[in-house]
Amino acid sequence: MKTRAVVVRAVNQLSIETVELDAPQADEVRVRVRAAGVCHSDLHTLRGELRAQPPLVLGHEGAGIVEAIGDNVTRVKPGERVLVNWLPADNTCPACLSGHPNLCERFPKTIFQGWLPDGGSRLKTSDGVTLKHYLGAATMSEYSVIDQASAIPFPDDVPFDVAAITGCAVATGVGAVIHTARAPAGSSAAVIGCGGVGLSMLLGCRLAGCHPIIAVDVLDRKLEFARRLGATATINARQNDVVSALRALTRGGPEYVFDSVGAATTIASALQAAAPAGTVVVAGMHAAIKDVAIPAGALIFQNKRLLGSFYGSARPQVDLPQLIELYRAGKLPVDELVTQHYALDAVAQAFADMEAGVNARGVITFE
Template identity: 35%
Template structure:
């Protein structure tokens, strides 16, 4: 039996989102039906909608959902109807990386989350007028009033915090926080430079402020974001539009280079700057998502003194551990995600996208 709901559909690469009726198919054994209450807009959504990342269109995007479970498949054990859930990426649960606690590197990650547009059996949970749409985006496609969701995408939370504050934890917030806590793991007295202080970069700064790192440098071209970065824990800021040599400025601040750097813009030239900002044995973590095929030029002799460049997906997070931990920090007032958020109605998703591209909204969230 199918359910008709409203969703924001992208018809072709570069087209706007259009709110229209779609049909959701019957739940498979390990799926849940979720009434979406909030959904964050991420640069990955915009990259797919713009044609920068492959995904079958027309389709329904959205991968930072939060809502309430209304029905469950016959094999579901993690959640029950009435549970509040945050919706994140999906994974198989059985490959080597999943078993080792690294589901963001699941063998099925790309087709199951980003580029497949369908379940692993080739079917889509979403259709329109009898024709399948690209769906199953990150196991959820949550730009809709209801969504068929993989059980492994759903994280149960018990909190009184507004769901519009929780939705961004699904991707942007956990990506930034996980880059610090899971990948860099700052040592006492260490230094960290964060390139790009949107939702991911600011989340990294909040995470670093809860670590033993002493010097936390925010780099961006938008002055207002640098002001917020200071408020959230940055000890230094660099206005990239006004500084001729950003790596040299970081080397000056740190006395020889940062112990670690996070590249959160997705621009390969910025990744190159991040590499040249580090000290010997320094670490660069790339979390930005450029178009497939993008390359960066790095002098190999420069990285020979122990420098490391590491790519990371979704903070290398185990979502059932990290997301509830961030919720607890938010409840304690120690991780103020709400300062990043601007809210919109679902029908204003194109305005949210415009504001995000213009830099006037750090983390747009649609409230349904």
């Protein structure tokens, strides 16, 4: 069948094309996509900065309706609403069996490259060029074929945009707080970077009962989003020395610092600012692009902990439904993260707005 999709034929070449989508294989489902989040990882991939290289169809946050299923599919039914989990673990490797399906051994050779779990693709251009499925998801498309382990059912009363961003930004941000760091109630926390992941970290801090919760960014507009979502104080990093400002607001430094950026400067600031015996959690993708020097003295002489967090240390089959239930219970206001919707044809504008810090989270919607 045909589907209109956001195609990257080569680095920095963004186009919207009608492409061919093959039928789902035995373990796969075809989803009619209704919402696709616009994430920094998509932009990094457009620029050739991450592992998956073009030609590919972009998008990895998504939610929609199952339309067709392969012969082996048991987890979902046609007509069911599903959100996309871009880490469909095999549940057989040592990482999976020891409780870390976010680190499943099959990911480097499939999902990160852009092939479906069986190593193949169901997408090609009208002139016959095979396209990869970005993160095994390729959600910036009217229709997508994904592995059944990537399809997580959710109730009909949850909006598609909420479900879509729960599958990446929210899982990554909230998970960094409650799974990676396990920050206890009453602990002081700071969040560096107030994009979709950073603001989700902030929601995670609220959920955990942290206080105070301090948001750091270079744009006042994003700090305003952070205040609305529950930050008790904000610091503009262009106008203030972040380390001394964080120490002043917490009497000696936050016990937990969550870095959603992952750049050399933010990691260094986080390590310096954290309280003695404090914890720094790095989840930002800049760390995947460029190696950074670590101020190791701060780690050793003050007994600090530096933790990495990938996909919020999630066990997606358990944690994504749990996050959806927390939203339904009013404990996780994911809907407040979505500040703008875009048509598929406006994807370039959506990326430009993301870079300019216009949105908390922008979401492409389909009709």
